[in-house]
Amino acid sequence: MRRWNMLIVALGLLPITGLMMMPSLAVANDVRPALKLLLEFALWSGSLPLHNFPPHRDGIAPVSTAVESRSIPIEWAGVENHEYYDNRERIASRMTFEWQETCFISYRAEWIREQNEIMKNHVLNLFASAEAESGQMAPQALDDLLSKVLVDETIGGKIFELTNYYTITRYSQQTYVRAQRQAVDLNQARVSDDLLKSDAYLVGNIAIEALRSSSNGQVTAVHIAQHEANALGVGTHLGGMQPEWLVVYAGVSPFRLHGRTIEEWHLVSVSPQEWVFESPRDPKGKVANQNSENSQNEAGTSSLRYPYIRFHLDRRYQDALSRLEIRYSDGTVHTWRTLKYRWVEGTWWPSEVEVIEKSSSSEAQSRMILVRAQRTQSPIDLQIPEKTPVFDYRRFGKDAWEGRLNYERTEWSEALLQAIRQSDKKPTASP
Numbered sequence: 001m002r003r004w005n006m007l008i009v010a011l012g013l014l015p016i017t018g019l020m021m022m023p024s025l026a027v028a029n030d031v032r033p034a035l036k037l038l039l040e041f042a043l044w045s046g047s048l049p050l051h052n053f054p055p056h057r058d059g060i061a062p063v064s065t066a067v068e069s070r071s072i073p074i075e076w077a078g079v080e081n082h083e084y085y086d087n088r089e090r091i092a093s094r095m096t097f098e099w100q101e102t103c104f105i106s107y108r109a110e111w112i113r114e115q116n117e118i119m120k121n122h123v124l125n126l127f128a129s130a131e132a133e134s135g136q137m138a139p140q141a142l143d144d145l146l147s148k149v150l151v152d153e154t155i156g157g158k159i160f161e162l163t164n165y166y167t168i169t170r171y172s173q174q175t176y177v178r179a180q181r182q183a184v185d186l187n188q189a190r191v192s193d194d195l196l197k198s199d200a201y202l203v204g205n206i207a208i209e210a211l212r213s214s215s216n217g218q219v220t221a222v223h224i225a226q227h228e229a230n231a232l233g234v235g236t237h238l239g240g241m242q243p244e245w246l247v248v249y250a251g252v253s254p255f256r257l258h259g260r261t262i263e264e265w266h267l268v269s270v271s272p273q274e275w276v277f278e279s280p281r282d283p284k285g286k287v288a289n290q291n292s293e294n295s296q297n298e299a300g301t302s303s304l305r306y307p308y309i310r311f312h313l314d315r316r317y318q319d320a321l322s323r324l325e326i327r328y329s330d331g332t333v334h335t336w337r338t339l340k341y342r343w344v345e346g347t348w349w350p351s352e353v354e355v356i357e358k359s360s361s362s363e364a365q366s367r368m369i370l371v372r373a374q375r376t377q378s379p380i381d382l383q384i385p386e387k388t389p390v391f392d393y394r395r396f397g398k399d400a401w402e403g404r405l406n407y408e409r410t411e412w413s414e415a416l417l418q419a420i421r422q423s424d425k426k427p428t429a430s431p
Contacts, residue, residue, distance in 0.1 A: 084253075085253035085255055085256065086253055086319070087318075087347070088251050088253070088318070088319075088320070088347055088349075089251060089252060089253050091251065091345050091346070091347050092170060092250055092251025092252065093170050093171070093172055093251075094170065094171060094172070094375055094376050095170055095250070095251065095344075095345070095373060095374070095375060095376060096167070096168070096169045096170070096372070096373070096374055096375070096376045097167070097168045097249055097250050097251075097349075097370065097372070097373050098165075098166070098167050098168075098370070098371040098372040098373075099165070099166045099167075099168070099249055099368050099369065099370055099371060100163070100164070100165055100166075100368070100369050100371050101162075101163065101164040101165070101166070101355075101366050101367070101368050101369075102161070102162075102163055102366065102367050102369075103161070103162040103163075103164060103355075103364055103365070103366040104159050104160070104161055104162075104364065104365050104366070105159070105160050105162065105184065105362055105363070105364035105365075106156075106157050106158060106159045106160070106362060106363055106364075107155070107156060107157075107158075107184075107186065107361060107362045108156060108157070108360070108361060108362060108363070109153055109156025109157060110156070111156075111360060111361040111362070112151050112153050112155070112156050112186070113153055115151065116150045116151055116153065119149050119150060120146060120150065123142070123145055123146060123149060124142075127141075127142050127145070148187070149187070151186045151187055152189060155186065155189045158189065160184045160190075160191050161191065162181070162182040162183075162184070162191060163182060164179070164180065164181040164182060164195075165179070165180040165181075165195075166178070166179050166180075166245070166249065168245070168246070168249060168250040169376055169380055170250060170251075170376060171376045171378070171379050171380050172379075173203060173204050174201070174202070174203055174379065174380040175201065175202040175231075175232065175241075175246065175250070175380075176199070176200070176201050176202075176380045177199070177200045177201075177240070177241045177245065178197070178198075178199055179197070179198050179199075179200070179240065180195040180196070180197050181195060181196050181198075182195060182196070183196055194214055194215075196212075196214055197212045197217055198210065198211060198212060198240045199212070199219070199240075199383070200235075200236045200240040200241035201380070201382055202231040202232060202235075202236075202241065203231075203420065203421065204230070204231065205226055205227050205228065205229060205230055205231050206224065206225070206226045206227075206231060206394070206420055206423070207224070207225050207226070207227065207231045207234075207235065207236040207237060207241070208222060208223070208224050208236070208382070208420070209222070209223045209224075209236045209237075209238050209240045209241070210222050210384055210388075211223070211240075218385075219383075219384055219385055219388050220388075220389070221388065221389050221390075221391065222384055222388050222389070222390045222391070222412055223236075223237070223238055223390075223391045223393065223407075224390060224391070224392050224393060224394055224420065225237045225393040225394060225396075225400035225401070226393075226394040226397065226423070227259065227397065227398050227400075227401060228259075228397060228398055229256075229259035229398075230256060230259075232246055232252045232256055233252070233256030233257055233258060233259045233260070234258065234259045234398075234401055237393065237400040237401045243256070243257055243258065244257070244324065244326065244334065244336065247321065247324065248321060248324060248336045248338075248350060248353060248368075249350070249353070249368065249370075251349065254277070254309075254311045254313075254321060254324065255277075257279075257309055257311075258306065258307070258309065259398075260279055260309075264279050265277045265278070265279050266278055266279065266280075268310070271315075272315065273314065273315060273316060274312050274313060274314055274315055274322060275312070275313045275315065275319065276310065276311075276312050276313075277310065277311055277313075278308070278309065278310040278311075279308070279309045279310075280308055281306050281307060281308050281329065307326050307327055307328045307329070308326070308327040309324075309325070309326050309327075310324075310325045311323060311324045311325070312324075314338070314341075317341050317348035318347060318348050320338070320341060320348045320349065320350060321336075321338060321350060322337070322338045323335070323336065323337050323338065324336040330359075330360065331358075331359065331360055332357075332358070332359040332360070333356075333357070333358045333359075334355070334356075334357050335355070335356045335357075336353055336354070336355050337353065337354045337355075337356075338350040338352070338353055339352040339353065339354055340352035342370060342373065344373045344374075345373075345375070349370070349373060350370070351369070351370040351373075352367070352368065352369055352370070353367075353368040354366070354367060354368075355367075355368060382417065384412050385412065386411075386412060386413055386414075387411045387412065387413070388411065388412040389409070389411060389412075390409070390410045390411055390412050390416065391407040391408075391409065392407055392408045392409070392410055393405075393406065393407045393408075394423070395408065
């Protein structure tokens with residue numbers, strides 16, 4: 001939610017008369033023992049067959065002490081061509097998942113007061129500029145404008161109920177997410193009647209996000225970016241497809257989260273019931289020069305780009321994700337907890353998930369229900385009209401995910417689609 005709302009405001013997509021808020025769909029000190037445990041996990045996962053099989057609830061993973069290395073060959077995950085991290089990823093790559101979300105969200109009174117103060121100062125500056133250009137304006141005009149843009153602070157803590165829908169379609173290196181979400185109009189203190197619709201596509205390491213009009217549902221703009229890592233682990237740079245969604249709801253391996261590699265994960269603990277992994281903030285160990293103001297700013301941004309992540313895999317359900325926690329340096333915490341699993345295509349999948357999000361602005365609790373899971377029947381077709389305005393960030397690489405919104409303007413065309421397909425570097429799992 002933090003990144004989505006920040007970018008919406010930055011792109012000027014919020015009307016001044018209505019603030020719309022949407023919830024988003026989260027230690028081992030000695031490296032060598034941690035890597036050794038991780039290798040044991042990879043060896044055990046590699047023993048899983050690639051055909052359907054019933055779950056083994058009581059088995060304990062075999063332990064090997066003969067191998068200890070800082071490099072983990074990805075083929076040990078049981079896949080010969082290195083394209084998938086595990087058997088679940090292989091099956092999920094041709095699956096379609098439909099989810100329904102019921103969300104209860106409240107906004108903190110202190111945050112509303114802060115936003116009102118910011119908006120008030122903004123309006124006063126605009127008003128002063130208008131007076132300087134056209135002469136004195138009636139005080140009543142200022143009062144009327146403030147009454148429209150400021151939020152009633154008494155709604156702080158009020159609980160709003162939202163219903164959202166997500167369809168995630170995967171076909172080999174293609175992924176498509178259709179999101180239909182309600183939003184909270186804080187100025188009117190109510191939930192919007194219309195569903196806000198968005199489409200997001202991933203093609204290898206390229207991310208495409210199509211924004212739709214809230215009035216007629218037509219595509220109004222397309223944003224394209226290209227990351228150095230597989231886009232399955234980073235999602236789209238505007239937040240229309242969060243990587244956590246793909247991990248929790250569409251079978252992508254959590255080892256891909258935020259573009260991290262296998263070596264950047266530590267196996268914290270292992271038991272007959274679960275594996276627990278974590279990756280610290282800024283796993284590459286970058287240290288900024290604290291004597292430089294620019295370096296300090298970069299360090300703060302880095303801690304937001306590389307949050308602390310911990311996840312649990314349930315060994316009773318073929319290592320399906322049971323819990324995911326993501327902590328950002330600004331205090332935002334996202335937690336997913338699997339409540340139920342479903343047996344589909346010979347594999348266990350999360351089918352009911354509790355989601356808790358806490359930040360300085362709001363607190364939300366959601367329940368995600370898997371409505372449908374089935375094989376994808378055909379390749380994904382990008383439904384984008386010709387001549388739709390395009391914001392192309394590809395030349396700037398991963399900077400687009402780091403908040404540097406530099407782009408080139410163009411229009412959507414068949415030639416652009418073919419160029420995207422040709423420029424896509426088919427990513428492989430990083431050993």
